[in-house]
Amino acid sequence: xxxxxxxxxxxxxxxxxxxxxxxxxxxxxxxxxxxxxxxxxxxxxxxxxxxxxxxxxxxxxxxxxxxxxxxxxxxxxxxxxxxxxxxxxxxxxxxxxxxxxxxxxxxxxxxxxxxxxxxxxxxxxxxxxxxxxxxxxxxxxxxxxxxxxxxxxxxxxxxxxxxxxxxxxxxxxxxxxxxxxxxxxxxxxxxxxxxxxxxxxxxxxxxxxxxxxxxxxxxxxxxxxxxxxxxxxxxxxxxxxxxxxxxxxxxxxxxxxxxxxxxxxxxxxxxxxxxxxxxxxxxxxxxxxxxxxxxxxxxxxxxxxxxxxxxxxxxxxxxxxxxxxxxxxxxxxxxxxxxxxxxxxxxxxxxxxxxxxxxxxxxxxxxxxxxxxxxxxxxxxxxxx
Amino acid sequence: xxxxxxxxxxxxxxxxxxxxxxxxxxxxxxxxxxxxxxxxxxxxxxxxxxxxxxxxxxxxxxxxxxxxxxxxxxxxxxxxxxxxxxxxxxxxxxxxxxxxxxxxxxxxxxxxxxxxxxxxxxxxxxxxxxxxxxxxxxxxx
Numbered sequence: 001x002x003x004x005x006x007x008x009x010x011x012x013x014x015x016x017x018x019x020x021x022x023x024x025x026x027x028x029x030x031x032x033x034x035x036x037x038x039x040x041x042x043x044x045x046x047x048x049x050x051x052x053x054x055x056x057x058x059x060x061x062x063x064x065x066x067x068x069x070x071x072x073x074x075x076x077x078x079x080x081x082x083x084x085x086x087x088x089x090x091x092x093x094x095x096x097x098x099x100x101x102x103x104x105x106x107x108x109x110x111x112x113x114x115x116x117x118x119x120x121x122x123x124x125x126x127x128x129x130x131x132x133x134x135x136x137x138x139x140x141x142x143x144x145x146x147x148x149x150x151x152x153x154x155x156x157x158x159x160x161x162x163x164x165x166x167x168x169x170x171x172x173x174x175x176x177x178x179x180x181x182x183x184x185x186x187x188x189x190x191x192x193x194x195x196x197x198x199x200x201x202x203x204x205x206x207x208x209x210x211x212x213x214x215x216x217x218x219x220x221x222x223x224x225x226x227x228x229x230x231x232x233x234x235x236x237x238x239x240x241x242x243x244x245x246x247x248x249x250x251x252x253x254x255x256x257x258x259x260x261x262x263x264x265x266x267x268x269x270x271x272x273x274x275x276x277x278x279x280x281x282x283x284x285x286x287x288x289x290x291x292x293x294x295x296x297x298x299x300x301x302x303x304x305x306x307x308x309x310x311x312x313x314x315x316x317x318x319x320x321x322x323x324x325x326x327x328x329x330x331x332x333x334x335x336x337x338x339x340x341x342x343x344x345x346x347x348x349x350x351x352x353x354x355x356x357x358x359x360x361x362x363x364x365x366x367x368x369x370x371x372x373x374x375x376x377x378x379x380x381x382x383x384x385x
Numbered sequence: 386x387x388x389x390x391x392x393x394x395x396x397x398x399x400x401x402x403x404x405x406x407x408x409x410x411x412x413x414x415x416x417x418x419x420x421x422x423x424x425x426x427x428x429x430x431x432x433x434x435x436x437x438x439x440x441x442x443x444x445x446x447x448x449x450x451x452x453x454x455x456x457x458x459x460x461x462x463x464x465x466x467x468x469x470x471x472x473x474x475x476x477x478x479x480x481x482x483x484x485x486x487x488x489x490x491x492x493x494x495x496x497x498x499x500x501x502x503x504x505x506x507x508x509x510x511x512x513x514x515x516x517x518x519x520x521x522x523x524x525x526x
Contacts, residue, residue, distance in 0.1 A: 123449035132394060133415045134472045136496060136509060138445060138452040139460050146443035147462050147472075154441070154485050198443045248462055248470040249421065253441070 003234040004097045006382065007104075007224055008037025008217030009344040014181040014332030017211040022056055022112040023068040025213040030069050030108055033215035038225035040217050042106035044096055045076035048089030049109070050336035054124040055116050065108060075102075082128035083285055085109065086339025087240070087369025087378030090216065094238045094380070097218045104223065109340030110213040121209060128372055130246040142206050144247055144373055145286035146198035152254055152288055153200060156303035164191040165309025166287040167204040170323045173316065174330025176356030177345075181210050181332030205287040207327070212334030214341040233347045236364075237270030237381035239263075247373050256289075256374040260296035263368065266379040274298050277381070278362040279321040279349060280314075281342040283370035284328045293368055294322075316359055324349060325357045339369030339378065350384040391507055396430075398509040401491055403469070405431035412467040435491030437465040437512065442475065442483050451497040463489055463512050477513040488515040 010032025012025055020028075026047075034040065045066050053059040062076030081088040086109035093105040113121060126135040129144060139147075152158065168188065174180035186204065194202040221232065241261040244250050250257075267274060274297065282293035291305035299320050300308050308314050314322035325331055325345040328338055346365035348354050363385075369378045396402040403414030404427050411422035412431055420427040442461035445452075452458070459475040461483070475483060476494050489512035496509040 119448060119450040119453045122447055123451070126449050132390075133397075135449070136507070137460055137472050137474050138448060138455075138458060138497065139472055140445055140447065140449060142447070143443050143445045143460055147441045147460070150443055151441035151462075151485070196444075197447060198445055200443075246472070248472045250470075253462065253470070 002098065002100070002220050004094050004218055005221050005224065006216055006233045006235065006343065006347045007040055007219045007228070008033040008035070009215070009347050010036060011179050011214040011341060011344045012212055013179045014210050014212035014334050014341070016114045018114060020211070022052060022058060022110060023064060025112065025211060026065045026108050026110040027069050029110070029213035029215035030065070030106060033106070033217050037217035037219070038228050040104045040219055040225065042071070042104045042217060043074050044093070044102045045071065045074055045106045045108065046089040046092045047076070047078045047108055047110065048086035048336040048340055049078055050080065050082055050085045050111055050128070051124045052112065054127060055121070056112050065110070080336070081376040081378070082371030083283065083335065084339060084369040084371030084376040084378050085336030086214070086341070087367070087380065088339070088376065090339060090343055090380060091238050091240055091378055093216070093218045094235050097220060104217060104219040106215065106217055107340060108213060108215040109334070109337030111335030111337045112211050113209045113335065114211050134246050134248070140198070142198045142201060142286065145288055146201045147247065148253055148373060149200050149205070149286070149288040152291070155254070158306055161188070161192050162306050162310065163205055163287040163291065164188055165306070165314070166284060166290045167191055167329055169309060169314050170284060170327040170329035173324055173357055174326025177325040177331060180326040180330050181208060182326070182330045201286060201288070207285045207329045207333035210332040210334055212332060212337050212341065214337050214344045216340060216343055231351050231384050233350045233382055233384050235380055236272070236383040237266040237268070238379070239265035239269060240376070240378040241265070242376050243374060245372070245375050254292065256292045256296045258377040259293060259368065259370065259374040262377040262379040263297045263366070266366070266381050270381040270383070272364065272381065277320070277364050277366045279324050279359045279365050281324065281327065281346055281365065281367040282322055283338070283368055284323055285333055285370070289370060289373070290322070292374070297366070297368070316357070321359045324359055325354065339367070342367040342369060343380065343382070346382045350382055388505065391505070399493055401433040401435055401510055403431050403433055405429050412469060414465065414469040414471055433465055433467055436515065437463045437489055439483060439485055439487045439489060440464045440470055441485060454498070459483060461512065474511045475513065476511040481514065489513060490515045
């Protein structure tokens with residue numbers, strides 16, 4: 001079978017880009033990815049975006065971005081799966097190249113949060129829940145995570161500050177990533193003192209929503225430019241699964257079944273075991289989601305995911321390094337771009353170009369993009385030889 | 386906003402009307418016409434008792450538009466006595482301590498305002514601590 005190669009990567013710094021529009025953010029990442037690929041020209045564009053119709057009154061992003069980037073004439077669509085939009089767009093690009101239908105694909109994740117503030121952003125995020133039966137009750141994305149965390153703490157007797165390790169690791173790693181929103185390590189005391197946002201989640205349990213764009217060029221190995229100079233990073237496995245949309249419709253709200261299924265299938269397709277994964281980029285929009293990601297992937301037993309953060313297992317030199325370039329928590333959470341950032345960062349690690357964030361000897365990375373409380377889960381396995 | 390939508394949901398919002406599966410007797414809320422237990426068609430209406438227990442809960446301080454004037458408020462996952470779990474605000478809990486497992490019962494309350502758009506007030510179910518259950522921590526004697 002043909003290998004699908006991540007030939008080019010590009011990204012903007014994640015942050016509050018008041019002065020840069022949605023289209024210009026996307027263009028910056030796209031330009032960098034195309035240049036990085038050796039100027040491959042894509043025939044298809046998949047845009048991962050979560051909320052532009054809501055936050056920016058802008059739909060039809062496929063054509064907007066193709067047009068703005070001088071790519072009119074190609075095929076272009078938006079892929080939306082809430083917070084998993086980036087991972088879902090990557091998977092569509094992978095399928096297109098893997099199937100032989102398209103030679104070179106451009107995947108871009110882009111999100112522009114800062115044109116709205118406060119309650120408007122919370123309203124937009126709440127549209128990713130079941131509008132009739134969840135959002136109507138005034139639930140927020142953070143509130144939903146808090147409901148899960150409260151139950152998790154109750155069932156597993158997690159001590160106070162038990163989730164602190166997720167934020168501490170993320171911020172320590174983000175310090176080495178020039179594109180991260182937060183590049184400063186935090187102390188345990190800062191976590192312990194942080195303001196409560198949705199009990200039991202404090203400010204440091206919640207990834208900051210922000211603006212950003214990340215882009216990838218995918219192609220087949222035989223179509224790479226003859227002077228291509230990066231180590232080859234291939235997509236070895238790709239899988240996606242959905243659960244119920246509403247959290248309350250699950251027999252086991254702590255089960256994150258879609259995440260478990262997607263990891264199992266991606267590993268199977270890659271033909272590897274979990275032990276061969278050198279680092280894991282999880283979707284730490286909320287620290288509880290990181291804990292459940294570790295459990296459902298199989299790195300920890302049920303109810304014990306938080307311990308891997310507390311005991312250093314997820315640190316860069318730990319058993320399974322996570323959020324190696326800051327994760328959603330410190331790099332920032334640019335909505336539908338997050339899953340594409342994960343791929344850019346994993347490819348950077350596998351090329352050996354992660355600088356201070358480098359995971360020594362990394363050959364295999366796993367990235368997991370979640371929409372809602374693992375209502376959608378998309379997992380990719382990236383490898384280099 | 387969305388006037389027909391709120392009208393369509395009135396049986397659920399005001400009466401907690403869901404469905405019961407004629408094949409396996411599974412109780413369904415919200416209604417979805419396909420039984421999540423056996424996968425067969427389930428369109429028989431079923432009115433829930435409105436009694437349940439708190440499965441989990443949180444307090445929302447940063448609320449969406451239309452809810453921000455009532456923040457902070459408490460949202461719970463409520464496990465209904467008939468089986469399903471639903472997302473619902475708790476009410477009449479100011480100053481009292483909410484706990485997982487606490488018995489609650491449905492009431493009808495104002496849910497949100499519609500800002501300046503059309504002035505529609507949305508009413509729906511909320512849950513309050515059960516009035517008819519003896520207090521768990523009532524001092525003996």
